[in-house]
Each structure stands twice: as structure tokens, then as C-alpha cells.
Amino acid sequence: xxxxxxxxxxxxxxxxxxxxxxxxxxxxxxxxxxxxxxxxxxxxxxxxxxxxxxxxxxxxxxxxxxxxxxxxxxxxxxxxxxxxxxxxxxxxxxxxxxxxxxxxxxxxxxxxxxxxxxxxxxxxxxxxxxxxxxxxxxxxxxxxxxxxx
Numbered sequence: 001x002x003x004x005x006x007x008x009x010x011x012x013x014x015x016x017x018x019x020x021x022x023x024x025x026x027x028x029x030x031x032x033x034x035x036x037x038x039x040x041x042x043x044x045x046x047x048x049x050x051x052x053x054x055x056x057x058x059x060x061x062x063x064x065x066x067x068x069x070x071x072x073x074x075x076x077x078x079x080x081x082x083x084x085x086x087x088x089x090x091x092x093x094x095x096x097x098x099x100x101x102x103x104x105x106x107x108x109x110x111x112x113x114x115x116x117x118x119x120x121x122x123x124x125x126x127x128x129x130x131x132x133x134x135x136x137x138x139x140x141x142x143x144x145x146x147x148x149x
Contacts, residue, residue: 026065034061035071035127042079042120050116051079071127073142075120078135082116 026034034057041053058072089112093105119135126133134140 026061026068031065031067032127032130034065034068036124038068038072038075039120039124039127039133041075042116045079045082045113045117050083051076054079070139070143071133074135074139075123077142078120078138079116081138086113 038054038057041057042050044050044053054072054076058069058076061068061072063069086109089105090109093109096105097103123133123135
């Protein structure tokens, strides 16, 4: 009876291993493509959906590829940081506009909103060229700083 349990357990473990490896395997080209898409998801900010594209890529592929997980999580946190910055800037501008000084700050808002779009496209371009692009400050919080050899 004990032998039978071990054989069943081994069969079950072998079938679980084969299912797990096939679900987690991605080609290098697929990893690169989904990493690029994660960075380009910043363009969803043009219609007000900035962090959701990176979130979807991260949720779908976080268990299939460590590289896609890193790039999607990095893009997600970068986009969330910019949403917070833009909301805070708008709030401060609104408060200061009551005093008349802040009216001029509203003119800078569209220019400020272009920064994450341009930077996200640059990150996608770097990844498409095979560079492991890291957003300043954010990548170190996700993965830790690179060790210098």
C-alpha cells in the first residue's frame, strides 16, 4: 500500500512538473515583445488609463517570465509614480490659483505630462534593442541595486 502511494505521488509530481514548465516557458522574442508592450503601455495615459496596461501585462506574465515580470512591474510603478506627481501638481496648482500665482502652473501641466510618455517610449526602444533598461530609482526598489563587479 505504501509503495502504491509513492508511485501515485511520483506520477502526480511528474505530471505537475511537466505542466508547470510548459506554462512558464517563453521564448526570448516573446519576452522582449511583452517587455516592450509593458513600457509602451504608458501611452494608455493619453486616454486616462496610464497604469492599467502595465498592470495587465504584469498580471498575465509575472509567473511565466522573470524578465517580463521585472519590466512590467517597473513600468507599473513608474506610471503610478507619475500619476501621483501629476495629481499632486494639479492640486497644488489649483490651490495656488486661488492666490493668482498658480494660474501659470497650469500652463506647465501638459509639458509635465509628456515626460512619462517620452520616457516610457524611450524605455521600450531600449528594450527592443536588447538593453536591459532600468528606470532610475524605481528599478532599484523592485529588484535591488546592481552589483558592480
